[in-house]
Amino acid sequence: MNILVVAEMQLGKLKPSNRASIRMAQDLAKKDGDSFSMVLLGHQLGDAANELNRFGAKKLFVIDAPEFEHYLAKPLTDAVSNLAREHGFDRIVGCEATTARDFFPRLAGALDAGMCRGVSALCEVNGETCYQRAVFSGMALRTERIHTPIHVMTVDPTTMDDPTEGGAGEVVAFDAGVTVGDEIRFVELRRAKSERPDLSVADRVVGAGRGIKSAEYLETIGALADKLGAAVGATRAVVDAGWLPNEFQVGQTGKAIAPKLYFAIGISGAVQHAAGIRGAKTIVAINKDAEAPIFKIADIGIVADLFDVVPQLIEGL
Amino acid sequence: MKVLVTVKPVADPNTPPAAWIAEQEGKGGSVNDVANYFDLIAVEQAIRLKDIGVTDICIVSVTDDSKMAQVRSAIAMGANRATLIDPEGKQLGAYQLAASIAHVVKKEEPAFVLMGKQATDDDASQVGPLLAGMLGWPQATFVSEIGFNDDRSRVTVGRETDEGVEVLDVKLPAIITCDLRLNEPRYATLPNLIKSKKAPMERLKFTDLGIEDKPRVTVEAYSLPPGRSGKAKMVADTAELLTTLKDMKLVD
Ligand SMILES: Cc1cc2nc3c(=O)[nH]c(=O)nc-3n(C[C@H](O)[C@H](O)[C@H](O)COP(=O)(O)OP(=O)(O)OC[C@H]3O[C@@H](n4cnc5c(N)ncnc54)[C@H](O)[C@@H]3O)c2cc1C
Numbered sequence: 001m002n003i004l005v006v007a008e009m010q011l012g013k014l015k016p017s018n019r020a021s022i023r024m025a026q027d028l029a030k031k032d033g034d035s036f037s038m039v040l041l042g043h044q045l046g047d048a049a050n051e052l053n054r055f056g057a058k059k060l061f062v063i064d065a066p067e068f069e070h071y072l073a074k075p076l077t078d079a080v081s082n083l084a085r086e087h088g089f090d091r092i093v094g095c096e097a098t099t100a101r102d103f104f105p106r107l108a109g110a111l112d113a114g115m116c117r118g119v120s121a122l123c124e125v126n127g128e129t130c131y132q133r134a135v136f137s138g139m140a141l142r143t144e145r146i147h148t149p150i151h152v153m154t155v156d157p158t159t160m161d162d163p164t165e166g167g168a169g170e171v172v173a174f175d176a177g178v179t180v181g182d183e184i185r186f187v188e189l190r191r192a193k194s195e196r197p198d199l200s201v202a203d204r205v206v207g208a209g210r211g212i213k214s215a216e217y218l219e220t221i222g223a224l225a226d227k228l229g230a231a232v233g234a235t236r237a238v239v240d241a242g243w244l245p246n247e248f249q250v251g252q253t254g255k256a257i258a259p260k261l262y263f264a265i266g267i268s269g270a271v272q273h274a275a276g277i278r279g280a281k282t283i284v285a286i287n288k289d290a291e292a293p294i295f296k297i298a299d300i301g302i303v304a305d306l307f308d309v310v311p312q313l314i315e316g317l
Numbered sequence: 318m319k320v321l322v323t324v325k326p327v328a329d330p331n332t333p334p335a336a337w338i339a340e341q342e343g344k345g346g347s348v349n350d351v352a353n354y355f356d357l358i359a360v361e362q363a364i365r366l367k368d369i370g371v372t373d374i375c376i377v378s379v380t381d382d383s384k385m386a387q388v389r390s391a392i393a394m395g396a397n398r399a400t401l402i403d404p405e406g407k408q409l410g411a412y413q414l415a416a417s418i419a420h421v422v423k424k425e426e427p428a429f430v431l432m433g434k435q436a437t438d439d440d441a442s443q444v445g446p447l448l449a450g451m452l453g454w455p456q457a458t459f460v461s462e463i464g465f466n467d468d469r470s471r472v473t474v475g476r477e478t479d480e481g482v483e484v485l486d487v488k489l490p491a492i493i494t495c496d497l498r499l500n501e502p503r504y505a506t507l508p509n510l511i512k513s514k515k516a517p518m519e520r521l522k523f524t525d526l527g528i529e530d531k532p533r534v535t536v537e538a539y540s541l542p543p544g545r546s547g548k549a550k551m552v553a554d555t556a557e558l559l560t561t562l563k564d565m566k567l568v569d
Contacts, residue, residue, distance in 0.1 A: 098478040105446035114533030139334035183455040191481030301549035312555035
């Protein structure tokens with residue numbers, strides 16, 4: 001096996017979910033006594049390559065070019081497939097994010113490879129390494145086997161342990177030989193400014209649902225989050241209402257998160273929302289409806305009016 | 318302007334997971350099918366674009382006759398016709414699905430293809446980008462806003478990403494996959510459902526398309542995820558909640 005981790009940048013920093021891909025590569029390598037390599041793509045990478053180069057990779061390829069300043073599917077696909085062909089990589093591992101979810105299937109096509117999205121664990125069937133992933137809104141697990149010589153996968157960061165530290169690999173600048181045509185142009189990224197921790201990796205998250213009744217109440221939710229040093233997340237209902245932008249949505253079609261502590265406040269617990277918080281260690285549900293499905297997946301519950309409980313929590317913390 | 322829209326019949330998302338697994342494993346169980354919700358968003362978008370130049374909406378579905386009702390309901394929303402590809406009992410993977418759709422795209426030469434961003438059964442999200450790669454077309458996935466430029470040679474889209482809404486300017490033809498907030502799909506009315514039975518329907522057979530049918534990925538097993546405890550510790554008031562959180566060392 002010749003394993004390649006595709007590491008990505010996010011808003012000028014290493015994407016936290018790279019860690020899950022690295023761990024997956026380490027686990028795959030251990031199975032066959034192999035090594036793994038990494039590639040980091042972006043522009044003006046600064047110290048990011050050094051920061052990434054401490055997990056025992058054999059080589060770290062660096063592709064630093066203006067073409068990769070903004071994420072675009074086609075140049076990334078071309079760059080990684082060129083690298084994989086040139087160096088004979090046959091296991092390509094990326095993280096489950098809206099970037100890799102977008103370009104990895106295209107990459108798999110370019111390499112005539114089968115792909116598994118959002119792998120949560122490795123397993124073995126008749127001596128063959130297979131990949132387990134969540135399907136059906138996270139309500140079922142499926143074991144998949146890839147039959148092509150090259151395997152392409154994205155990794156679910158909510159289920160992976162931290163990678164083990166190791167030595168630095170040989171750093172190799174790779175000229176991807178990629179050009180960006182005019183088929184697709186980056187215009188802008190509309191993003192809400194937030195001083196709070198990054199929702200996808202925060203240890204604590206305060207989740208707000210339709211029960212909060214108005215955008216104004218997000219101020220109180222934010223005050224609770226700040227008391228806890230937590231990120232704020234939301235259900236689709238809250239995002240659809242325009243109270244928070246889309247990057248705050250947690251669930252099947254939003255982010256999957258695995259904080260140590262999740263507060264579900266005025267959230268009913270629909271399967272599509274539950275799909276995003278399955279990995280949470282402790283779920284605290286605050287809901288005035290004792291029958292709300294959220295109590296079926298919560299660890300601690302209180303049947304009460306959130307407009308009473310939330311200010312009391314802020315007060316008592 | 319011609320548009321292709323893909324529609325996949327999937328199990329009703331409210332099906333209990335054990336029943337869904339039983340059906341997947343061929344162990345019986347009755348599962349209701351619906352059209353994949355994200356695909357209905359794609360159909361709805363095509364219909365809304367009729368005001369600004371879309372004249373021909375063709376639904377493409379890889380499905381057999383038993384799931385015709387889901388395709389019909391999509392046509393009845395306001396599409397003109399459909400092309401169906403019968404898998405002939407084969408389990409087709411993402412590659413075979415994308416290649417089947419590519420076959421129709423090459424024949425029809427639409428201005429663009431609208432698809433759902435993922436199917437709610439296998440949540441794989443692969444067919445759109447695979448298809449774009451096969452055709453050598455640009456792709457815009459997870460789209461929640463679409464607008465045409467003046468001469469309709471390009472579209473401006475907003476994509477829902479982890480970092481926020483990313484705005485791209487995309488040359489047509491392109492593959493566009495639709496996210497939830499793009500629109501709210503309409504319901505097909507009864508008269509339109511009756512009319513949809515007369516919509517032209519082309520039927521193809523997968524084995525006639527000359528696509529490699531060796532699966533690249535196979536399903537080996539299903540299981541239920543390790544459940545959460547299912548037994549929440551219920552507390553009576555905020556004071557008890559606070560002591561519980563502190564006792565469990567979840568907060569200081
Ligand atoms: C294809 C598809 C994908 C989807 N993807 C997602 C996704 O990624 N993420 C997501 O979140 N949803 C998703 N949804 C939507 C999901 O089905 C639910 O509609 C949504 O999660 C509900 O949000 P909610 O819990 O905020 O609202 P509701 O279901 O309306 O629940 C509000 C809750 O607040 C409680 N409440 C009201 N007032 C108070 C009060 N004063 N004090 C205490 N409790 C109170 C109520 O008892 C209720 O339980 C998706 C749906 C579809 C069809």
